[in-house]
Amino acid sequence: MIPAAFDYTRPSGVDEAVGALRDGGEDAKVLAGGQSLIPMLRMRLASPTTVVDLGDVTEMRGVRDDGDALVIGAMTTHDEILHDPLVHEHAPLIAQATETVADRQVRHLGTFGGSLAHADPAGDLPSVASALDATFEVAGPSGRRSVPASEFFVDYLTTVLEPDDLLVSVRVPKLTGWGTHYEKFNRVAQAWALVGVAAAVRRSNGSVAEARVALTNMGPTPVRAYGVEDALTGTAATEDSLAAAAQRAADGAEPSSDPSASAEYRMHLATVLTRRALQAAGGA
Template sequence: MIPPAFEYTRPADVGEAVRALADAGEEAKVLAGGQSLLPLLRLRLAFPELVVDVGRIPELRGIHEDGDTLAIGALTTHHDVLHDPLVRRHAGLLAAATATVADPAVRHRGTLGGSLAHADPAGDLPAVALALDAELVVTGPGGRRTIPAREFFVDYLQSALAPDELLVEVRIPKTDGWGFHYEKFQRVAQSWAVVGVAALVRRTDRGITEARIGLTNMGSTPLRAAAAERALSGADGPRAVARAAEAAAEGTRPAQDLSGSPEYREHLARVLTRRAVLTAAGMG
């Protein structure tokens, strides 16, 4: 289909982008890699009066260390995240999940910031950001502010970004020493996850001491499986992990669609959580 008509601007820096967004108000959309926005435009599910193309703002790209945190520019592509040695060393879960995003063509164009700002609960990376306790740095006419990932995702395709704000950086606490795994079930290769599970685990010889579980496509936003996280504390073997994973779907509200019923997704959440945690803990 052909997108509706819109005005287009390509700002040279963040300040110019914010001014364009402020002038347009709620009638503007940000274009980064285009892998989320362009399909919405073509399907006429979005009707912006202005598209603000931030794709050539160099200050929004790159990855660097900041103490115990990795700072990742919002415009950094999935390909660059996946292959960056700092991400592989200090945020392995992010690299593992990014490797499952769509296909190489999409990963070369799509961006970390664009994926998070799109706030699709079926996307892989929002649940990963939750599990990693990421922080998202946004800027607007009033300056910068930092939003914890747990507060960023508000509803289906809705984030805490104001209409005149731009996501500029994603801050990921280093998870050296944690086991990790991203497990997802999809109907066909390169499609959206029916359900996905992002698992981070710390363990000793006595068992799991801490677990974080992010759930993909189990509600109108990405979710943390809080009940399963609590149940996993102290789990000391595959049977204990399996029992704890039975709590993975508690508090979720999965949708009914062509990919499955809510009950089917709840079943998948339990199964995939068990698999992801066992692998992350080195028990699988």
């Protein structure tokens, strides 16, 4: 299909982009890598009046070291993330999940920030950002602000971003001495996750000192499995204790049913995949 007509603007800086969004009003849409927006335009599920293309906003690209954290530009592509040594060293969970995103073509165009701002609960990166306690740097008409991951995702395809807000970068605390794993389960290789589990475990003397677990596609937003984390903290990192904690993965989750999987099955998968993710991240 062919998108409906829209105005197009291509700013070269963050402030200019925010201005363009403000001028575009309620119906302005940000174009990052276009891997979600373009299909929605073509199927006419979205018909914005203005599209603000961030392709020239170079300050939003790349990964930099900022002491105890990495700052990842929202326009950094998945492929750039995959080849970034800082990400591999300090945030391997992001690389592990990014590797499972769609296919090579999509990863060359799609962006880290675009995936997060799109907030598809079946996307892999929102749960990863949640598990990593990332902070979202947002620029708006009244200046810049930081939003923690726990507050960023509001509902299905909905974040705290206002129509004239822009996600500029994401601040990811370095995890030193942690084991991480992203366990994804999908029908075919290029598909979205039926369920995914992002897990990070810090062990100390054979016990779990800290654990963070977040689930993909188990509700309208990424779900932090606090029950699992609580059950794990302080226990021995044995197969049995990891498995016992994983049984709580779906507690309180309200996944949807669709032709690919029922809610009941997703609840079951969440426990199995959480156990596997924990074993990979912090098993004995």
